[in-house]
Amino acid sequence: MPKTLLLRLGAAALASIGVWIAHTQNPQAPAQLKLNKIANDLYEIEGDGGNVAVYLTDEGVIVIDDKFERDYGDILGKIKSLSDKPVRYVLNTHQHGDHTGGNAKMMAASVEILAQKNARANMVETKMPGVPRLSYTEETEVNLGGKEVIARYFGRGHTNGDVAIYFPADRVLHTGDLYTIGTSTAPLTVSPFIDYSAHGSVVEWTKTLDGILNSGWDFETVIPGHGPISNRAGLVEYRRNFEKMRDSVSGMVKSGKSRDEIAHTLTAEFGWNMNGMGGRSLDPMIAELKQN
Template sequence: MKATSNRGLCVVVVVIGLLAVSPVVYGQGGNFDNVTITTTQLDDNLYYLQGQGGQIGVLAGPDGVLMVDTQFAPLTDRIVAAIRDISTEPIRFALNTHEHGDHSGGNANLAAMGVTVMTRDELRAALAGSANPPARLPMVTFGGPVTFHMNGEIARAIPIAVAHTNGDTMVYFEHADVLMTGDFYRSEGYPNIAIQNGGSLKGMLAGLGRVIGNSGPNTRILPGHGPIVDRDAVRAHRDMMLVLMGQVQERLDQGMTEDQIVAAGLTNAFDSQVANPGTTNERFIRQLVQELS
């Protein structure tokens, strides 16, 4: 553990709680004045940062720094300062697990500092086509797996098709045995299929299968949001999705409306095992109805 303060942790907990219930997280809005960045060491050269939004992976050492996700643009200075506490080597690469602003918002700031930002082709296209395109778009795009050989680590960026969005990537750090998933797996709140960003139920389930298949019993899985878990937690999460999917399908077959299915309280049985559910239960049921109709 490095540079961690209790106050910072409290801020992070409160903020993550808000994110679980707030649909505003994709944009750059909000007040970031009180956000502090906390750093946690995962392995010799691997860390993750928490502030507001998705968790940032930092692989640091003599070969320079690789970042996975960049959080909101107003936080870039604080994030870079936190990285400088880890390493003074140049930040060479930043890649995104997906397009949402709480994961990619800092891209343009980093690009202006000379960082090479790399994303899926779909992610770059989504940023370019958004209502407020960033000042700088990713310079390097990829359609298949990309492997980084840096700082004694092998980091594999693995595209996950149409899951949380249409441009998801998970990153596996072989030496550390750490897998970063982005938001197609979250260890708090109910799943979020961002259908408006090209996500799909089928792709989410397939992506969770990839996580489980790529993980051993000791693999630490670092989600886009929420605490680190192991593959058993991801299995349980997928099982919950399958049960709810079946229950929603059954009610659709009986002719129930979306609101009737929401009112049926299907998620009540799972609320005790989902951290910070907020209103994500309703959101997820509505997404299931949309996907299964």
């Protein structure tokens, strides 16, 4: 490899470490949130933590995920610019702090929060703030102001408590972190984070996506856990690339390739960031694939 390229790669790696450190050690940095309209009654708030969906009804607002605690004021301000009705419910797609960080403040403002039972248990186990009062195992619906939102558990993937959330009237799906979009041009566009500490699974992940795609839910627009608004075809492609990545790693594991060789392939062919979530997922993923 030419030295200049090595230097450039080194600089890129340092830059991404810098971003990572800034992200984890400077939680009070001002957030830049952007409000996107999806339908007359459905909006998305992008930036900082996970993507938030805002569903307006005559009897109040239903919100999906609430980013970090520091984003609470900004989220509320954006919702107030759309509706004079109060937020009534928050549905968490899973327990991670960039999707549930506003829970405690929402609860203090009398908002009812719902999470899948495993996601709630993970919050209790890791002593996270803002543990929801209500949970469910398979499916729940929120019916408010003549509108309906459905959250359903399809199995393990990113964690063991991810749900997909469906807005039937607008044909929109929020996937949480079962589908995320990054800025890399490589397949998957960003390292998927398989959170083994929360019982995630690289093997089950595609089955869970198949469950969503074969659910009978009629959706076209897809809000991923992170990144720009997508669609059904984007989700199908992500599922295909995810399987390609897993088959590639599985083949290398079975032919006795080393951890370094596997890491190199993931970085070179799938754009994984070994300094970030991709690196954290690598060893337990290899261990899971050895047994499957």
